[in-house]
Amino acid sequence: MTNTAPHNRKIVVFGATGDVGREVVTEALLRGYQVTAIARDAAKLSALPETVIRQSIDILADPQQVTKVLAEHDVAVSSLRPAPGQEKLLPEMTKVLLDAARQSRKPIFVTGGAATLKLADGSGHTVLTAPDFLPDSVRPIAEACEQVDALFDQYDDVQWTCLRPPAMLIPGEKTRHYVRGTDTLVTDHDGVARISYADFGVAMVDLVDTNDSPQQRLTVGYQNKAKAA
Numbered sequence: 001m002t003n004t005a006p007h008n009r010k011i012v013v014f015g016a017t018g019d020v021g022r023e024v025v026t027e028a029l030l031r032g033y034q035v036t037a038i039a040r041d042a043a044k045l046s047a048l049p050e051t052v053i054r055q056s057i058d059i060l061a062d063p064q065q066v067t068k069v070l071a072e073h074d075v076a077v078s079s080l081r082p083a084p085g086q087e088k089l090l091p092e093m094t095k096v097l098l099d100a101a102r103q104s105r106k107p108i109f110v111t112g113g114a115a116t117l118k119l120a121d122g123s124g125h126t127v128l129t130a131p132d133f134l135p136d137s138v139r140p141i142a143e144a145c146e147q148v149d150a151l152f153d154q155y156d157d158v159q160w161t162c163l164r165p166p167a168m169l170i171p172g173e174k175t176r177h178y179v180r181g182t183d184t185l186v187t188d189h190d191g192v193a194r195i196s197y198a199d200f201g202v203a204m205v206d207l208v209d210t211n212d213s214p215q216q217r218l219t220v221g222y223q224n225k226a227k228a229a
Helices: 019-030 063-071 089-104 136-154 197-210
Strands: 010-014 034-039 053-056 075-078 108-111 160-164 168-170 179-181 194-196 216-221
Touching (some): 010 063, 019 075, 019 197, 063 089, 089 136, 108 197, 136 160, 194 197
Parallel strands (some): 010 034, 010 075, 034 053, 075 108, 160 216, 168 194
């Protein structure tokens, strides 16, 4: 699924210093994008590669600047994840980005959450509604992601794509092999829905490269063959 041909398009990544954001930045650079990285903490931006344009913006405090930045780029990616205890800010920040995409008429690719994905067991439950599926510690971010998911219905005039990670988004190697799905968790050979941050970054930039799924909520995950006993 990967296209590594350089094309010099300009991409701006919001939340560029997080686990997903760093991988999106890295993968976009590999493919020849001109990358602008946005985060509130300027010190964390300094750790990104030298070829990245770095800009510190407080999204909620300066929405006009967000719109200006989007207008100067070909495409935007949101990899926002608020700090623990500030999860309720995620829908507000995402709304600022979607408003900016509307005003600038630029496509935006948003990192969603697994909250609204159905379990693969056919029960009809989602990650958020299934009894005892989520630890209490992650319910606040899951509930925030559910609110983000609902936002997209208000933006039928925006070229948005929401890529939702599986239940487990974990450190790991970049394999460039994954399966794409829509509303149900993609499970591996052992029934676990997982993907590495690195391969999630690959999947996100694959979508950016093709831009063939506007106004869709998608997901990805590993689906390897069962290992021999």
